[in-house]
Amino acid sequence: MNLFELPLLRASAKATFTRCTVIVTGANSGIGKATAAGIVKLQGRVIMACRDLRRAEEAAREILQETGSDRSQLIVKQLDLASLTSVHTFCRDIIKPNVIKKFSIFINDLANLKCV
Numbered sequence: 001m002n003l004f005e006l007p008l009l010r011a012s013a014k015a016t017f018t019r020c021t022v023i024v025t026g027a028n029s030g031i032g033k034a035t036a037a038g039i040v041k042l043q044g045r046v047i048m049a050c051r052d053l054r055r056a057e058e059a060a061r062e063i064l065q066e067t068g069s070d071r072s073q074l075i076v077k078q079l080d081l082a083s084l085t086s087v088h089t090f091c092r093d094i095i096k097p098n099v100i101k102k103f104s105i106f107i108n109d110l111a112n113l114k115c116v
């Protein structure tokens, strides 16, 4: 998928996400990855909330390569939405002062999450 094919990102091509921190779940593949890439391209900062850190780091490298953006715009954090423990850990982790002071947008890419 071309990372910038999403209509929302095309429509907002003149807008920027400067000073915005956006949390994107499932940001290591598919729509979540394309969304993360579009936001960093528009100068936003993205917290990639992914359940597999290895895949997330790989996706972050690809996004930075493709967009030419700055590494500081992408923060990779572990989050398994099927685990409340993981959700709590993620929340505690991102509110640490050296991570973010506040976030502007939460994009939950997982519409059909099944908990077992």
Ligand SMILES: NC(=O)c1ccc[n+]([C@@H]2O[C@H](COP(=O)([O-])OP(=O)(O)OC[C@H]3O[C@@H](n4cnc5c(N)ncnc54)[C@H](OP(=O)(O)O)[C@@H]3O)[C@@H](O)[C@H]2O)c1
Pocket (backbone or CB within 6 Å): 025, 026, 027, 028, 029, 030, 031, 032, 049, 050, 051, 052, 055, 079, 080, 081, 082, 083, 109, 110, 111, 112, 113
């Ligand atoms: N693609 C379409 O045309 C389309 C159309 C309509 C709706 N949707 C919906 O849009 C969403 C994303 O679609 P997609 O095509 O981008 O799917 P995808 O490429 O399979 O991406 C799904 C992402 O969600 C992550 N994920 C799955 N379970 C998770 C969990 N428990 N905790 C955290 N992350 C988890 C996956 O991580 P892993 O890599 O670790 O598995 C992956 O990064 C889905 O809900 C899909 O049903 C897609």
